[in-house]
Amino acid sequence: MPILYSHPISQHYRRVLALREETGIPHETCHISLDTGEHMSSDYLLVNPNHQIPTFMDNDVTIHESNTILRYLCQKHGLTDWYPAELVARTAVDQWLDWTQCRLGPATFFVVFNTVFAGDRGDKSAIALGHDSSARKSAYRLRRRALPQQRTHHMAHCHRLF
Ligand SMILES: N[C@@H](CCC(=O)N[C@@H](CS)C(=O)NCC(=O)O)C(=O)O
Numbered sequence: 318m319p320i321l322y323s324h325p326i327s328q329h330y331r332r333v334l335a336l337r338e339e340t341g342i343p344h345e346t347c348h349i350s351l352d353t354g355e356h357m358s359s360d361y362l363l364v365n366p367n368h369q370i371p372t373f374m375d376n377d378v379t380i381h382e383s384n385t386i387l388r389y390l391c392q393k394h395g396l397t398d399w400y401p402a403e404l405v406a407r408t409a410v411d412q413w414l415d416w417t418q419c420r421l422g423p424a425t426f427f428v429v430f431n432t433v434f435a436g437d438r439g440d441k442s443a444i445a446l447g448h449d450s451s452a453r454k455s456a457y458r459l460r461r462r463a464l465p466q467q468r469t470h471h472m473a474h475c476h477r478l479f
Pocket residue numbers: 326327328329330351356367368369370371381382383384418
């Protein structure tokens with residue numbers, strides 16, 4: 318049975334958990350304690366040289382990037398509803414995965430870590446940066462683009478312009 322190394326506070330782990338819960342694909346979970354520094358142990362560093370959660374092990378395959386795990390699982394289990402085979406549809410999924418990794422994830426970390434976890438010791442400038450980040454603004458724009466009625470509205474606007 319494949320093993321997913323996990324910790325419940327990890328947003329990157331929860332992506333993989335969400336796919337499992339939605340699709341029922343099987344794997345065991347192995348809790349790694351970020352609180353006690355287990356992710357820095359020499360044993361875990363052999364599993365994940367970046368000392369991060371999650372890591373997925375499927376026999377002799379070891380994957381330590383959450384989005385790569387998602388793609389691997391979808392392709393292994395033929396989950397084309399989640400990760401389409403058709404190029405343009407797949408590219409749309411990849412684009413959101415990359416955006417989540419590069420933009421939304423860091424902004425979320427700044428805010429959540431410095432409020433929920435650090436409490437009064439939280440870095441206020443990091444919180445402000447997270448709130449004010451381009452991720453939040455682009456989330457709004459991308460959401461508008463993703464909605465068909467908004468796209469129609471946008472196209473009508475373009476027709477008026479040209
Ligand atoms: N790019 C990685 C990021 C993983 C990541 O940042 N994991 C955090 C928890 S959400 C972690 O393990 N941090 C501990 C550390 O970096 O030492 C992925 O998508 O899997």
